[in-house]
Amino acid sequence: MNPRLIxxxxxxxxxxxxxxxxxxxxxxxxxxxxxxxPFLEGFVSLAVAGxxxxxxxxxxxxxxxxxxxxxVVGASWLIVGLAGSxxxxxxxxxxxxxxxxxxxxxxxxxxxxxxxLTDIDGLPHSIKYYRQQLQWFGGMGIIVLAVAVLxxxxxxxxxxxxxxTPGPMKDQKLTPRITETAKALWYIYLGITIMxxxxxxxxxxxxxxAICHAFSTISIGGFSTYDDSIAYFNNSLIEMIAVIxxxxxxxxxxxxxxxxxxxSIKTYLIDTEVKVFIGFLVVASAFTSIQLYxxxxxxxxxESIRQGTFQAVSIATTTxxxxxxxxxxxxxxxxxxxxxxxxxxCAGSTSGGMKVIRAILLFKMSMRELYRLIHPHGxxxxxxxxxxxxxxxxxxxSAFFVQFxxxxxVFTLLLTGFGESITTAFSASLASLTNLGPALxxxxxxxxxxxxxxxxxxxxxxxxxxxxxxxLFILLIPAYWEF
Amino acid sequence: MNQKTxxxxxxxxxxxxxxxxxxxxxxxxxxxxxTDSSDQMIFSLLSSFCMLLGYIGVxxxxxxxxxxxxxxxxxxxxxxxxxxxxxxxxxxxxILPDLPLCDALFESFSGITTTGSTILTGIExxxxxxxxxxxxIQWVGGIGIVVLSIAVLPHLRVGGMKLFATESSDWxxxxxxRANKMIVSILLIYLALTLVCALIYFIAxxxxxxxxxxxxxxxxxxxxANYDTSFGFFANNYLLMWTASIFMIFGALxxxxxxxxxxxxxxxxxxxxxxxxxxxxxxxxxxxxxxERLFRSDLPLSxxxxxxxxNVISVVTTTGFASTDYTLWxxxxxxxxxxxxxxxxxxxxxxxxxxxxxxQIAFLMLNNQLKRMSHPNGTYVLKYNGQxxxxxxxxxxxxxxxxxxxxxxxxxxILGLLGLDFTTSLSxxxxxxxxxxxxxxxxxxxxxxxxxxxSAAKLLLCAGMLIGRLEVMTVFVILTPSxxxxxxx
Numbered sequence: 026m027n028p029r030l031i032x033x034x035x036x037x038x039x040x041x042x043x044x045x046x047x048x049x050x051x052x053x054x055x056x057x058x059x060x061x062x063p064f065l066e067g068f069v070s071l072a073v074a075g076x077x078x079x080x081x082x083x084x085x086x087x088x089x090x091x092x093x094x095x096x097v098v099g100a101s102w103l104i105v106g107l108a109g110s111x112x113x114x115x116x117x118x119x120x121x122x123x124x125x126x127x128x129x130x131x132x133x134x135x136x137x138x139x140x141x142l143t144d145i146d147g148l149p150h151s152i153k154y155y156r157q158q159l160q161w162f163g164g165m166g167i168i169v170l171a172v173a174v175l176x177x178x179x180x181x182x183x184x185x186x187x188x189x190t191p192g193p194m195k196d197q198k199l200t201p202r203i204t205e206t207a208k209a210l211w212y213i214y215l216g217i218t219i220m221x222x223x224x225x226x227x228x229x230x231x232x233x234x235a236i237c238h239a240f241s242t243i244s245i246g247g248f249s250t251y252d253d254s255i256a257y258f259n260n261s262l263i264e265m266i267a268v269i270x271x272x273x274x275x276x277x278x279x280x281x282x283x284x285x286x287x288x289s290i291k292t293y294l295i296d297t298e299v300k301v302f303i304g305f306l307v308v309a310s311a312f313t314s315i316q317l318y319x320x321x322x323x324x325x326x327x328e329s330i331r332q333g334t335f336q337a338v339s340i341a342t343t344t345x346x347x348x349x350x351x352x353x354x355x356x357x358x359x360x361x362x363x364x365x366x367x368x369x370x371c372a373g374s375t376s377g378g379m380k381v382i383r384a385i386l387l388f389k390m391s392m393r394e395l396y397r398l399i400h401p402h403g404x405x406x407x408x409x410x411x412x413x414x415x416x417x418x419x420x421x422x423s424a425f426f427v428q429f430x431x432x433x434x435v436f437t438l439l440l441t442g443f444g445e446s447i448t449t450a451f452s453a454s455l456a457s458l459t460n461l462g463p464a465l466x467x468x469x470x471x472x473x474x475x476x477x478x479x480x481x482x483x484x485x486x487x488x489x490x491x492x493x494x495x496x497l498f499i500l501l502i503p504a505y506w507e508f
Numbered sequence: 509m510n511q512k513t514x515x516x517x518x519x520x521x522x523x524x525x526x527x528x529x530x531x532x533x534x535x536x537x538x539x540x541x542x543t544d545s546s547d548q549m550i551f552s553l554l555s556s557f558c559m560l561l562g563y564i565g566v567x568x569x570x571x572x573x574x575x576x577x578x579x580x581x582x583x584x585x586x587x588x589x590x591x592x593x594x595x596x597x598x599x600x601x602x603i604l605p606d607l608p609l610c611d612a613l614f615e616s617f618s619g620i621t622t623t624g625s626t627i628l629t630g631i632e633x634x635x636x637x638x639x640x641x642x643x644x645i646q647w648v649g650g651i652g653i654v655v656l657s658i659a660v661l662p663h664l665r666v667g668g669m670k671l672f673a674t675e676s677s678d679w680x681x682x683x684x685x686r687a688n689k690m691i692v693s694i695l696l697i698y699l700a701l702t703l704v705c706a707l708i709y710f711i712a713x714x715x716x717x718x719x720x721x722x723x724x725x726x727x728x729x730x731x732x733a734n735y736d737t738s739f740g741f742f743a744n745n746y747l748l749m750w751t752a753s754i755f756m757i758f759g760a761l762x763x764x765x766x767x768x769x770x771x772x773x774x775x776x777x778x779x780x781x782x783x784x785x786x787x788x789x790x791x792x793x794x795x796x797x798x799x800e801r802l803f804r805s806d807l808p809l810s811x812x813x814x815x816x817x818x819n820v821i822s823v824v825t826t827t828g829f830a831s832t833d834y835t836l837w838x839x840x841x842x843x844x845x846x847x848x849x850x851x852x853x854x855x856x857x858x859x860x861x862x863x864x865x866x867x868q869i870a871f872l873m874l875n876n877q878l879k880r881m882s883h884p885n886g887t888y889v890l891k892y893n894g895q896x897x898x899x900x901x902x903x904x905x906x907x908x909x910x911x912x913x914x915x916x917x918x919x920x921x922i923l924g925l926l927g928l929d930f931t932t933s934l935s936x937x938x939x940x941x942x943x944x945x946x947x948x949x950x951x952x953x954x955x956x957x958x959x960x961x962x963s964a965a966k967l968l969l970c971a972g973m974l975i976g977r978l979e980v981m982t983v984f985v986i987l988t989p990s991x992x993x994x995x996x997x
Contacts, residue, residue: 092883178881356924356928356929357920357923357928357933360921361924364921387910388910390903391910394903394908395907395984395985396990397665397900398664398665399578399985399991400990401578419903420877424877426909427871430913437843438847441839445839450843465930495881498878499882502882504879507882
């Protein structure tokens, strides 16, 4: 491990993230809302804090070892998250405690979407914009992480995507180098965001809201500029657009890249993960809608379908927009909602959760074990898209599952220890670990009523979830630090 | 059915009838001392009925089975437990005519799977013959699962149980004299443990009858009690509480361990790692909760320690006795107990749930994975107690945990559909599949019972208890079309 190299990388990251402060300052200038200074102060302090190590070590050109990768990735998310909290903490309009500011910032950056704010409507435009922008940048970071970095670190079976494209388009390999890949995907990310913005705008949002909501939709974040979230607009067209774009953002960006390159939707049709993802969303929406209708929670069949579909998609993709307080729904619906987010979207998308591909692999693995019970000497292979999955990938996925369950236990126990009810603790831990956002009970509408200790624990849970568990978990074992 | 083809499934089912007819003699004797003579009548009729069916079956299907196929083993396992549950419900149906059918089934399956959830209230007022019947079905269920997990499951490779394969689980070649000897020793040890437990209960201050029934439900880690307040009836007598705690642990230790201890056998390696892990886990869990309790309340240390130990041991060993309503101990305690349900005792014991060895191997696997990620060029092998663990075993353990979690999630969702709230549906599903007994929340918590649940929910929970008891995969295998294809005969 090379501390100077790591310092240089993190310095560069801070330097880059200092520029995050300029657009909100501009927004503040346009709307004259008086919250420009926190952003300018943030810009200067981050630029200085990042600039010093970067220029001090700028001639360090050693190759970064894979093993250091874990530390760098973990540290960068933590440090950028802390840096992002600066303007929120400094703003006199908000008057947030440090814990709250960090919670909000990391919830944004990890595209979780849990908020401790209770009066978003009354915030200055610059802050409103900044929160959405945090999620959008977070989404960008996730794409690089998921498509380029994690496969290299061999995290949780993600090596399955390493230089591997679905189906017959094998010749159109994703550009192998990280920067090139990332650039290509960012263009797509930007393109989809612009499309989403325009759609929202045409459906009746004003430009500011359209941009802000497009940011949090495409990044699967779930922040909104209103306390009522999407329910504020009460516009079924907007909801429909949001549903469509949440699904698009929940699909592997590499698939989008290939579809765009080949100008056909065949890429999606032959990809098992996409098919399962869409099928799962349809079933979940239908189940939720029927339940809403049968329990007479919604007024009519149309309302049931509208609410059920929106909420199921929003939660299953781990976005966390709300049109209805799902945490108050009767019977098994709240439990179902919490179980939906465990699976999440496709790998290589901005969504959180366990990821559809892992769920498929785990399920196929379990089925294989069942068959092996009957024919102990039979050879059963787990296949995805017609290709045999390496057993190393399967072991990785198993390890992911074990970590997920273990962390969920630890976080819920800590939260109950800090005095939260079991429903709050269980659902909030799950919602943070899967980067969903809203949970049940005390963590339903917002997280303002959670204790400070609880918020800190959840902040850590969000980073764990975002970094696919392994990245931070590995730092906890002594063997990692042995040379 | 063709007489000539050997039918081990029918034979073993007849054997179940015979066993149960003998077991029914005990409540028959007890009912002799009751004022109401109808119970005596019912038990004598039931016993002769079972005896008759069993006799006919054994006579018809008795053959020397040179080889029992895998599919037949699965069917024997499932059908004999279903049958046990059905026979167990008969006395409830006849002695308590007001009891709905699904309640009787629930009580019986809860007994036979050593779960210990009850739908009965006013248990104190039930006739003694029925009380001892409740104890007996748990006792039979307990020895049943020990035999199953030593003799059958390792051979079937269910959920990593292959790790515990011994000569007694080898069904591929005929009868093994040593296998039978092992089973007989285990039976005797089980009987001895129960009698010692009953004796200590009696000396410590229980009535003779209570001592016998509670000893049966303690050693089988079942958890039925003769009182509505469960073990809370004896909560003032710390000696009784500690006796129960210790014998619950005895019930949750692998029975092969006792046999080896008696025979001074050297092959006890695998057993040791499990027991060590189990005991350490218990100590850590008890200390954690005790410290939390001492901080939150101003109760004396002895009271805190006794109650915490008792209830933690009761839940971890999947017994399900409660000395007090521990859900009043605060949110942390509730969450803690919820997770404790999943731990379970050792493999080859009477306890249910995931079992400690699966957690140990899962964590070793995770540790290995992380090590391999840190040092990609290193070679890491998974050793469990000095024994190399095959990759197949690890995968089958992961598959088991997946199926276990999915079963609980599915049952909880359906319970929610039936109108139960979040805590009740989730904890009811968990407590049934893990065979613990009491759930959480006001309705089914340690102070409540399962009576008010809808009938459909009770039947679903019966299925959950059976699935959990038979290590999940055993039941799901029967549901796959593949097992019915002609290749698996």
